[in-house]
Amino acid sequence: MSDANCRGRQRSVESECAILAATLHLLKQKPLREITIEAIAQKAGVGKATIYKWWPSKAYVALDAVLGHMKATVAAPDTGSAKQDFTEQLKSLVRFYNSRVGQIFKQFIAEGQCDPEFSKLFRERVLAPRREVARAMWQRGVDRGEITSDLECEIVLDMVYGPSIFRLLAGHGPLNDQLAETMIAALFGGIGRPLAPLAGSPATGKGE
DSSP states (O other): OOHHHHTTSOHHHHHHHHHHHHHHHHHTTSOGGGOOHHHHHHHHTSOHHHHHHHOSSHHHHHHHHHHHHHHHHSOOOOOSOHHHHHHHHHHHHHHHHHSTTTTHHHHHHHHHHHOHHHHHHHIIIIIHHHHHHHHHHHHHHHHTTSBOTTSOHHHHHHHHHHHHHHHHHHOOSOOSHHHHHHHHHHHHHHHBOOOOOOTTSGGGTOOO
8 A cells, every 4th residue: 555545544544554564664674474463563553453453364464565565566557569568567576576575575485385374365365466467468468469369378477477486586597677578578479479471572472
């Protein structure tokens, strides 16, 4: 939730903003498993009952805090070109991963390895909304004839976003704009639908 959305609204929403901001602050300093509801409440200047009014556990608070920041910083472009849309979005996603808040993603993924319930929550509250945005970009490309329609969307989306997640976790290579541009250019070399040859060109067999 952005500061602009927080200002000028009722007191309860101001408290919600304070709780999410406090949670982000704490997550930058320590792993989720070491954070308590008491610490979040103290940092936000609210009572624990206020937090439990909206969230059943600290995991829900943490995911909503990061998701709100992600929505405000990761682009969902509609440029008229699927290749450009994916390039711009992947660039903004890479910048998010390189930020202090984006680094928290590593905590979430690690937490999910030993906590199946948290992993399920992460997929539902963070990954699912982002995939929905990506599917819309994909479908626009298919509808415009830019992307071949006989490909499995979910597999291609894994190919788009998987390398950046892997580099975030493994740190074996740079995570930057150049990676985003190179990945999308390489990918669209395979998934892009070939343009029909112009009339009279050698490919049609009708030219000079």
